[in-house]
Amino acid sequence: MTTDRREAINQYIQSRGEIRLKELEQRYPDISSMTLRRDLEFLERQGRIVRIRGGAKSIARLSMIKEAAYTQRQVANTDAKLVIADKAIRLLSPGRSIYIDSGTTCMCFAQRLPDQNLFVLTPAPNIALELVKNPNIKINLTGGQLNRETLTLSGFNAIEYIKTLNIDLAFIAASAFSLQNGFSCGDYFEAELKRLIVRKARQVVVLMDSSKLGSNMPYTFALLQNIYALVTEQPLAEEYQKAARQAHILLI
Amino acid sequence: MTTDRREAINQYIQSRGEIRLKELEQRYPDISSMTLRRDLEFLERQGRIVRIRGGAKSIARLSMIKEAAYTQRQVANTDAKLVIADKAIRLLSPGRSIYIDSGTTCMCFAQRLPDQNLFVLTPAPNIALELVKNPNIKINLTGGQLNRETLTLSGFNAIEYIKTLNIDLAFIAASAFSLQNGFSCGDYFEAELKRLIVRKARQVVVLMDSSKLGSNMPYTFALLQNIYALVTEQPLAEEYQKAARQAHILLI
DNA sequence: CGGATACTGTTCAATGTTAACAGATAAATT
DNA sequence: AATTTATCTGTTAACATTGAACAGTATCCG
Numbered sequence: 130m131t132t133d134r135r136e137a138i139n140q141y142i143q144s145r146g147e148i149r150l151k152e153l154e155q156r157y158p159d160i161s162s163m164t165l166r167r168d169l170e171f172l173e174r175q176g177r178i179v180r181i182r183g184g185a186k187s188i189a190r191l192s193m194i195k196e197a198a199y200t201q202r203q204v205a206n207t208d209a210k211l212v213i214a215d216k217a218i219r220l221l222s223p224g225r226s227i228y229i230d231s232g233t234t235c236m237c238f239a240q241r242l243p244d245q246n247l248f249v250l251t252p253a254p255n256i257a258l259e260l261v262k263n264p265n266i267k268i269n270l271t272g273g274q275l276n277r278e279t280l281t282l283s284g285f286n287a288i289e290y291i292k293t294l295n296i297d298l299a300f301i302a303a304s305a306f307s308l309q310n311g312f313s314c315g316d317y318f319e320a321e322l323k324r325l326i327v328r329k330a331r332q333v334v335v336l337m338d339s340s341k342l343g344s345n346m347p348y349t350f351a352l353l354q355n356i357y358a359l360v361t362e363q364p365l366a367e368e369y370q371k372a373a374r375q376a377h378i379l380l381i
Numbered sequence: 382m383t384t385d386r387r388e389a390i391n392q393y394i395q396s397r398g399e400i401r402l403k404e405l406e407q408r409y410p411d412i413s414s415m416t417l418r419r420d421l422e423f424l425e426r427q428g429r430i431v432r433i434r435g436g437a438k439s440i441a442r443l444s445m446i447k448e449a450a451y452t453q454r455q456v457a458n459t460d461a462k463l464v465i466a467d468k469a470i471r472l473l474s475p476g477r478s479i480y481i482d483s484g485t486t487c488m489c490f491a492q493r494l495p496d497q498n499l500f501v502l503t504p505a506p507n508i509a510l511e512l513v514k515n516p517n518i519k520i521n522l523t524g525g526q527l528n529r530e531t532l533t534l535s536g537f538n539a540i541e542y543i544k545t546l547n548i549d550l551a552f553i554a555a556s557a558f559s560l561q562n563g564f565s566c567g568d569y570f571e572a573e574l575k576r577l578i579v580r581k582a583r584q585v586v587v588l589m590d591s592s593k594l595g596s597n598m599p600y601t602f603a604l605l606q607n608i609y610a611l612v613t614e615q616p617l618a619e620e621y622q623k624a625a626r627q628a629h630i631l632l633i
Numbered sequence: 634c635g636g637a638t639a640c641t642g643t644t645c646a647a648t649g650t651t652a653a654c655a656g657a658t659a660a661a662t663t
Numbered sequence: 664a665a666t667t668t669a670t671c672t673g674t675t676a677a678c679a680t681t682g683a684a685c686a687g688t689a690t691c692c693g
Contacts, residue, residue, distance in 0.1 A: 130659090131671065150649080161673045166650080176446050182434045182649065182681070192444045194428045196513065254506035254522060258448065261529045270506060270534055272524015272542050277513045282522055286545075290524050290538045382689095383640065402680085413642045418681075434650070434680065634693105641688070650679075657672070663665085 134160070135168050142178055143240065144211055146190035149183055189240065189259065193233070196255060196280060207237070209338040209362040214238040216381050217300060217336055217360045223247065228299035228326055229256055231281040231319075234336045235302050242266070250294060252282040252322060269294075276316065283318035291325055299330035301351075303337045305344040308372055311352035312337075313345055320348035332357035339363055353378060386412070387420050394430055395492065396463060398442035401435055441492065441511065445485070448507060448532060459489070461590040461614040466490040468633050469552060469588055469612045475499065480551035480578055481508055483533040483571075486588045487554050494518070502546060504534040504574060521546075528568065535570035543577055551582035553603075555589045557596040560624055563604035564589075565597055572600030584609035591615055605630055 134157070141156075142148050153165045169185045172178045178185045214237040221227070223245040229235050231253035239256045244263035251257055252271040260268050273287035301323055303312040312335055314320050327333050333356040342365065353359075353372060358379035365373070365380060373380050386409070393408075394400050405417045421437045424430045430437045466489040473479070475497040481487050483505035491508045496515035503509055504523040512520050525539035553575055555564040564587055566572050579585050585608040594617065605611075605624060610631035617625070617632060625632050 163651095163674080164672055167671085176449070179431055179433060179438060179443060181431060186431060188443050188447045191431060191440050192447070195440045195444070196510065197428065254509050257506050257527055258510070258532070261448065261527070261532070264529070268527040268529070270522060270524050270527060272522050272534070272538055275509055275513070275520040275522060277516070277520070280510070280513070282524070286524055286538070286542045289541075293538075415643080415682090416641055419640085636692095638691075639689085642686090644684090646681105646683090648679105648681075650677105652677085653675090655672100655674090657670105659668100659670070661666100661668070663667090 135171055138165075138168055139172050139177055142172070142185060143187045143189060145187075146207070147184065147186045152184075192255070193236065206338055206340070209340075210234045210237040211241075212362040213336050213338060213360050214241045217334060218242065220298065220334055220358065220381075221245075221247075225297045226250075226295055228296045228301075228330060229253070230299075230301045230323070230326075230336075231256065231279055232302040234338065235300060238300060238336065250291070250296065252287055252319075253280055254282065255280050271322075276319070279316060279319065281316075281319055281322075283316075283322050287322055288325060291322070291329065296326065296330040297332065299326045299333045301326065301333060301335050303335050303341065303350075305341050305346040306335075306337060307343055307345050308353075308368070310345050311349050312356075313347065313349045315346045315348070317348055320350045323350035327351045327355050334358045334360060336360050339365065342366075342369065387423055390417075390420055391424050391429055394424070394437060395439045395441060397439075398459070399436065399438045404436075444507070445488065458590055458592070461592075462486045462489040463493075464614040465588050465590060465612050466493045469586060470494065472550065472586055472610065472633075473497075473499075477549045478502075478547055480548045480553075480582060481505070482551075482553045482575070482578075482588075483508065483531055484554040486590065487552060490552060490588065502543070502548065504539055504571075505532055506534065507532050523574075528571070531568060531571065533568075533571055533574075535568075535574050539574055540577060543574070543581065548578065548582040549584065551578045551585045553578065553585060553587050555587050555593065555602075557593050557598040558587075558589060559595055559597050560605075560620070562597050563601050564608075565599065565601045567598045567600070569600055572602045575602035579603045579607050586610045586612060588612050591617065594618075594621065 154162050169180050173180050178187055210233060213234060217238055218241055226248040229239055229249055229251045236256055239259045244265050246265050248267045249260060250269045257268050257270050260266050271282050271287035271290050273282040273284035275282055304314040306312050335356050339361045354376040356378060358381055360381045406414050409417060421432050425432050430439055465486060469490055470493055478500040481491055481501055481503040488508055491511045496517050498517050500519045501512060502521045509520050509522050512518050523534050523539035523542050525534040525536035527534055556566045558564050587608050591613045606628040608630060610633055612633045
C-alpha cells in the first residue's frame with residue numbers, strides 16, 4: 130500500500146526527472162501533503178532523489194544533466210525518448226544477450242530495462258552505471274578511448290572485444306536517416322563500431338525519434354534492409370512506411 | 382573577483398559534498414546572503430550543484446551516493462581520502478601516462494586531478510565519467526565485465542588491453558596491508574588486474590588510509606618492495622616506517 | 634566620457650518546511 | 664481473537680528560507 134505509492138512516486142520522478150509537491154498533491158488528492166512529503170523524505174534516504182524546495186529531483190537525471198553540461202548535449206525531447214524506450218522494451222525477453230548503444234535515447238531505454246536475466250554489452254559507461262541497480266543484468270563495457278562529446282568508448286580495443294562476443298539483439302541509436310543513405314551518424318569511430326554490431330548481431334533494432342528522418346550525417350552504418358525493426362515515437366510518413374514494407378522491416 | 386568567489390564556493394561544495402547557506406555566510410562575512418544565494422543559483426545553472434532548502438549539494442557527490450546505495454559501499458572517511466588524494470596529486474606531472482584504480486579513494490583523486498595533458502587508463506567507469514570535465518585528459522577504459530560491488534571492470538578483455546599500453550605512473554588503492562602479506566584485496570579478478578599493473582607500470586603509488594594497516598585480504602597483489610610510494614593520510618607507526626626505509630619506499 | 638551590462642545589498646511578503654501531537658492502520662505476539 | 668507494538672497518517676501552528684523588486688555600485692567597451 131504505502132510501498133506501492135512510494136514506488137509509483139519514484140517511478141514518476143525518475144521518468145520526469147523532477148516533480149513539484151503541488152503536482153503530487155493533485156495526483157493523490159486523498160493523501161495529505163505531509164504524507165507525500167514524508168514519502169519524498171523516504172526516497173531521499175534511499176539515495177534515489179534529492180529534495181529541493183517545492184519538490185524533488187531524480188538523482189539519475191541530475192547526473193545526466195551534469196554530463197550534458199560537459200558534453201554540450203541537450204537533454205531534450207524526453208517525452209519522445211521515453212515513448213521509444215518503452216516500445217523497444219517489449220522486444221526483449223529474458224536470457225538474451227543484447228547490445229545497448231550510447232546516447233540519451235539509449236540511456237532512457239536502459240533506465241526502463243526490467244531487472245531480468247540479461248547479458249548487456251555497451252560502449253557507454255554512463256549506461257553501464259545506470260544498469261548497476263539491476264542485479265540480474267550482467268554488464269559488459271567495450272573498453273577503449275572515451276569520446277567526451279558522446280560518452281562513447283571506441284577504438285581498437287572496443288572492436289576486438291565485440292568480435293569475441295555473440296549478440297542476439299542490438300539496440301542502436303541513429304543520428305539521421307534518409308532513404309538514399311540509410312542510417313548515419315557523425316563520428317567515424319562510432320560508425321565503425323555500429324557497422325560491426327550490425328554485422329554481428331542476430332537482430333538489429335534502431336531507436337530514433339522522428340525528427341531525424343530525412344536527414345543525413347557523414348557516416349552511414351546501416352541501410353534499411355540491414356535492420357530488423359525501427360522504433361519511433363509516432364507513425365512514419367507514407368513514403369517511409371512503404372520503404373519499410375519493401376525491406377520487410379518492423380515499424381514500431 | 383566574482384568568478385573567483387564562485388569558483389571557490391564550488392570547490393568547497395565539491396570537496397565537502399554539501400553546504401549550508403549559514404556556513405557560506407560565515408565564510409564570507411562581507412558578502413550579503415543574497416549574493417551568496419545568487420552564486421549558488423549560478424552554479425546550479427552550470428549543472429555542478431543542486432540547490433536544496435538551506436543550501437546546496439554537489440551533483441558529483443550525489444552520483445557517488447547513488448552508486449553507494451547499490452554497491453553497499455559506504456561513503457566514509459571522506460576527510461582522510463581527500464588528504465590522500467591531494468598528496469598523491471603532487472606526484473604528477475603533465476604529459477604522463479597514468480593508471481587510476483577503482484574505489485572511492487581513487488575517485489577522490491580523480492576529482493582533484495588538474496586539467497592538464499594526461500593519458501589516463503582506468504577500470505572504473507565512474508572515474509572515467511568524472512574525468513570528462515577535464516578536456517585535456519585522454520580517458521581510456523579497460524573494458525570487461527562490471528563488478529557491481531566495486532564498480533570495476535575486469536576479465537580477459539581488460540587484461541589484454543592493459544598489455545598493449547604503457548603506463549608511467551599507476552595509482553592503486555589497497556583494501557589491506559600487512560608486513561607479512563603485503564598489499565591485498567578481496568576480489569580475485571581485481572587482484573589479477575592489479576598484479577599486471579604492478580608489473581607493467583614504471584612506478585606504482587599505493588593510496589590507502591591508515592585504518593587498513595595491519596589487516597589482510599585474500600589476494601595479495603604487491604609487496605612493499607614492488608612499489609614506489611605509499612600515500613596515507615597520517616604518518617605511519619615506527620615499524621612500518623622502518624620497513625619502508627629498508628625497501629626504499631617513499632612514504633607520503 | 635557615456636551608456637550598457639553585470640554584480641551587489643536591503644527589505645519584506647510569499648512560500649515551503651518542520652516539529653509535535655493524536656488518531657488510524659497494520660504487524661507481531663500471546 | 665485480543666493485546667501490544669510499530670508504522671503510517673493527518674492537523675495545526677511556529678518557523679525558516681526564498682525570490683521579487685528596487686536602487687545602488689562596479690566594470691567593460693566603443
